[in-house]
Each structure stands twice: as structure tokens, then as C-alpha cells.
Amino acid sequence: xxxxxxxxxxxxxxxxxxxxxxxxxxxxxxxxxxxxxxxxxxxxxxxxxxxxxxxxxxxxxxxxxxxxxxxxxxxxxxxxxxxxxxxxxxxxxxxxxxxxxxxxxxxxxxxxxxxxxxxxxxxxxxxxxxxxxxxxxxxxxxxxxxxxxxxxxxxxxxxxxxxxxxxxxxxxxxxxxxxxxxxxxxxxxxxxxxxxxxxxxxxxxxxxxxxxxxxxxxxxxxxxxxxxxxxxxxxxxxxxxxxxxxxxxxxxxxxxxxxxxxxxxxxxxxxxxxxxxxxxxxxxxxxxxxxxxxxxxxxxxxxxxxxxxxxxxxxxxxxxxxx
Amino acid sequence: xxxxxxxxxxxxxxxxxxxxxxxxxxxxxxxxxxxxxxxxxxxxxxxxxxxxxxxxxxxxxxxxxxxxxxxxxxxxx
Numbered sequence: 001x002x003x004x005x006x007x008x009x010x011x012x013x014x015x016x017x018x019x020x021x022x023x024x025x026x027x028x029x030x031x032x033x034x035x036x037x038x039x040x041x042x043x044x045x046x047x048x049x050x051x052x053x054x055x056x057x058x059x060x061x062x063x064x065x066x067x068x069x070x071x072x073x074x075x076x077x078x079x080x081x082x083x084x085x086x087x088x089x090x091x092x093x094x095x096x097x098x099x100x101x102x103x104x105x106x107x108x109x110x111x112x113x114x115x116x117x118x119x120x121x122x123x124x125x126x127x128x129x130x131x132x133x134x135x136x137x138x139x140x141x142x143x144x145x146x147x148x149x150x151x152x153x154x155x156x157x158x159x160x161x162x163x164x165x166x167x168x169x170x171x172x173x174x175x176x177x178x179x180x181x182x183x184x185x186x187x188x189x190x191x192x193x194x195x196x197x198x199x200x201x202x203x204x205x206x207x208x209x210x211x212x213x214x215x216x217x218x219x220x221x222x223x224x225x226x227x228x229x230x231x232x233x234x235x236x237x238x239x240x241x242x243x244x245x246x247x248x249x250x251x252x253x254x255x256x257x258x259x260x261x262x263x264x265x266x267x268x269x270x271x272x273x274x275x276x277x278x279x280x281x282x283x284x285x286x287x288x289x290x291x292x293x294x295x296x297x298x299x300x301x302x303x304x305x306x307x308x309x310x311x312x313x314x315x316x317x318x319x320x321x322x323x
Numbered sequence: 324x325x326x327x328x329x330x331x332x333x334x335x336x337x338x339x340x341x342x343x344x345x346x347x348x349x350x351x352x353x354x355x356x357x358x359x360x361x362x363x364x365x366x367x368x369x370x371x372x373x374x375x376x377x378x379x380x381x382x383x384x385x386x387x388x389x390x391x392x393x394x395x396x397x398x399x400x
Contacts, residue, residue, distance in 0.1 A: 018337035019344035049364045056355050115352070119359045 016254045017100065021090040025073055025101055026066030026108075033293070034065040034161045037184065040297035041162035041177055043304040044243035047169035053119060057168035060116035061161055062106050064128045068135040068157070070105030075097050079206040085199060105136075115166065124168035125138045131160040139216050145207050148214040155188025156181075162297075175323050176243035180220060180297075181232060186231035190263055194286040196268075197221075198279035212265075217271040225284070228263035232256045235296065240322040245303030252299065262288055 036059045042054050073091050082093035089149040090096040096104075103118065109132050110197060117125030135157035144150045159181045166177035195204060196210045203210040212220040235256045239249035269281060310317055 016334045016337045017341070019340040022341065022344065052362050056359055059355065111352075115356075119355070132339075321387045 006158065007235040016095045017090065021095045022104060024090050025070040025096065025104060027069035027073075028066075030069060030158070031062050031066050033158070033241035035062050036163040036294065037180065038062075038165035038295050040300040041165040041243075042169050044300040045062055045166045045169050045174075045240055049169045056167055057116060057124065058113075060112045060167075061128060061164050061168070064112035064116070064132055064164075065161065067108035067112060068132045069106045070101050070108065071132075072140045073137040074101040074105060075136070076144075077101075078144065079145075079208060081186065081200045082206045084204040085202060100133070117163075121171045123171060123173075124164055127160065127164045127167055127173075131157060131164060134160070145209070148209045148211045150209065151186075151189050151192045155185050159184035159189060174242070176241040177193055178239055179238040179241065180243075183231065183238070183296065184233045184293070186227055186234055187289065189227040189234065189287065190259075193220050193224050194266065194282045197282045215251045221267045222271065225236075225263050225267035226286065227285075228260055237323065238300075242319055242321055243278070243300055243303075243304060244321075245319055246307060248296070248299040250299075251295050252301075255295050258288060259285075259292050 014030045035058060039278055042058065042232070047054075073089055076086075077089075077091040077098050080086035080089050086092065086274055091098055091101050109129075113125050113129045113132070114126055135154070137152070139154045139157050143153050161178045162180035162184070165174055168181075193211055196212050197217065198214045200210070202215070205214045211223060215217045216225075234248070239246075239252055240245045262281070266285050274280075274282060
């Protein structure tokens with residue numbers, strides 16, 4: 001078939017997708033969170049691997065996360081087309097055919113897992129494969145449209161990268177990366193439900209049982225507070241593992257206090273109060289939740305840098321490592 | 324006729340961008356595998372990344388305060 005003939009087939013509904021459309025399938029914004037949390041785990045892990053090995057593992061984890069995103073966009077194209085937040089995505093816009101998104105995602109998933117196995121170890125590769133499987137099959141295909149706790153389950157998938165990264169550089173899994181997992185796992189519900197509170201109408205029109213739609217505004221506010229209360233001790237505890245330190249402890253206490261204050265403020269409001277100021281407190285909680293996660297994982301990196309500096313200077317500083 | 328040329332140009336532009344993306348990805352993979360091979364063949368020499376407190380007894384060095392399960396062999400690879 002000649003190019004000219006193909007041009008004849010190319011309709012405005014299905015144009016030739018470019019590089020930009022394929023990159024957008026990888027959900028670059030979500031990928032940035034994955035890269036950052038994985039990088040922090042690599043810095044915090046007692047590994048001593050060569051930076052090229054760590055960088056290669058990081059690329060594999062990022063590509064694996066992107067592949068899961070592409071597969072999510074393939075499966076969710078029907079509901080993405082109905083929601084304001086997602087209707088501009090490449091598949092519902094008709095820029096990429098669903099089959100292309102699926103093949104792209106499967107290909108990258110396979111490639112990222114195999115390369116991670118080769119450059120790091122097969123424990124990390126297995127964990128990455130499980131993460132992709134969990135996000136695509138357990139969350140996207142099975143539970144997302146079935147339970148209002150879908151965000152909790154999706155949060156677990158998004159919380160795996162630090163464990164994968166830790167395993168990639170140490171060949172093992174310890175308590176510290178499990179606590180990192182728990183932080184992201186417990187952080188996800190308040191983060192997304194704060195968004196869902198003011199995007200409620202968006203979700204109501206599609207077949208996704210988001211908590212504010214199914215259980216109501218008041219129940220969602222209580223759940224936000226509940227998950228935040230559970231999250232606070234989990235957030236502070238890594239300070240006293242081999243991955244933590246004084247910088248992490250200080251940052252964790254401060255950002256947890258602010259998060260708890262904002263969640264309390266949201267929990268005490270009613271839907272009418274929120275509509276009166278256009279969901280100001282909910283938007284603030286959502287915005288701060290992003291700062292919260294980046295601050296915590298940034299603190300892991302800062303503590304690792306401090307330890308390197310102290311070790312280089314030959315200074316021995318005491319810090320309690322209880323776990 | 325001009326419409327055909329305009330579409331052909333857009334199509335080729337997109338396809339070229341996509342092909343260059345594939346090329347960059349493949350070259351990146353080759354470079355990464357080559358660099359990893361060099362590193363693994365050369366052993367763990369030079370700069371390392373990671374928390375030295377467990378692997379090099381640096382940082383929070385008070386022995387009594389360090390977790391009992393800490394690794395003394397600097398992790399595994």
C-alpha cells in the first residue's frame with residue numbers, strides 16, 4: 001500500500017499518531033511521581049550499586065509504570081471519553097487506536113520487566129511485573145468499576161515503585177520500603193477523594209463507583225480524615241529505620257501536621273459550605289497532598305546525602321534506628 | 324490537490340517523529356545495555372549510589388542504635 005493510498009484511508013477520526021501521542025499514553029505526570037519515589041528509595045537503600053545500574057533500573061521502573069498507564073488508557077477509553085478530566089487523552093480523542101495503545105503497553109511492559117531482570121535482578125523484575133499486573137488487571141479491569149474502594153486498590157499499585165527500586169539495588173525487600181509503600185498507599189485515598197469531591201459530577205455520569213457518588217459527600221469527608229489519621233504514624237515511622245534520619249523526621253512531623261489540619265478542615269465542612277467557596281479547602285488539601293509526598297521522599301534523599309557527607313567527613317552521628 | 328499535499332506532509336511529519344522516537348529508544352537501550360555490561364564486567368569500582376550507613380558503617384554510626392537486621396555485607400547484587 002502506498003502512502004497516498006494510506007492518506008486516503010486516514011480519516012479525521014483516526015489520524016496517524018505521532019510521537020507525542022504515544023508519549024502521552026505513558027501518563028508522564030504519574031510517571032514523574034513514580035520516578036521520584038523510586039529514586040528516593042534507591043538513595044535511601046543500603047546498596048552501594050554503581051549509578052549506571054541504578055539509573056538503568058530507574059528507567060525500567062519508569063517505562064513499566066508508563067506501560068501500565070498505556071494499558072489503563074486502552075481499557076478505560078470508553079469512560080475516559082465521558083469525563084472532562086480525561087476526554088482529551090489520545091485514545092478517546094481518536095489520535096491512537098485502542099489496539100495500538102494495548103500493543104504499545106504490552107510491548108513496553110514486557111521489555112521493561114525483561115531488561116530490569118537483566119540489569120538488576122529477577123526479584124525486582126518480578127515485583128515490577130506484579131505491579132503492572134496489579135494495576136492493569138486487578139485495578140483497571142476488575143475492581144475499578146466494581147467497588148467504591150477502587151482508589152484504595154489503585155493506590156496500592158501506585159505505591160509499589162519504592163519497593164521495586166529498593167529490590168533493584170539491594171536484591172532484597174526490607175521494612176523501610178514497605179513503610180514507603182504504606183505511606184503512598186494511605187496517601188492515595190485522601191489525595192484522590194479530595195479531588196473527587198469537586199469532580200463528583202464528572203464521575204457520576206460514568207460507570208465508576210467513586211466514593212462521593214456512591215456513599216455521598218459526608219462519608220467521603222469522614223474517610224479522608226480516617227485515612228489521614230492512619231497515615232500520620234506510618235509517615236513518621238520511617239524516620240527510625242535505616243532509610244530515615246533527622247531531616248526526614250522533621251519534615252515528616254511538619255507535613256503530617258499540615259495534612260492532618262487540612263483533612264480535619266475538609267472533614268468538618270458540608271457540601272453546601274464547600275460549594276459556597278468553590279471547594280477551596282478540598283482544593284487546598286489536594287494541592288498540599290502533592291507537596292506532602294514530594295517533601296517526604298525528598299527528605300529521604302536529603303538524609304541519604306547527609307549520611308554520605310558525614311561518612312566522607314569521618315563524622316559519627318548518632319540517630320536512633322529502631323526498626 | 325493542495326489538500327492532498329497538505330495531508331501528506333502532516334502524515335509524513337508525524338511518522339518521521341514516531342520513527343525518530345523508536346530510533347532514540349532503541350539507541351538508548353543499546354547504550355544502556357553496553358554501559359551495564361561494562362560496569363558488571365569491571366566489578367563494583369568507583370562511585371556508588373546508596374545509603375552508606377549500613378554498607379560502610381558511616382552516617383548514624385552508633386552501633387548500639389543500629390537495627391539488628393542491618394546488612395554488613397553492603398547489600399547484595
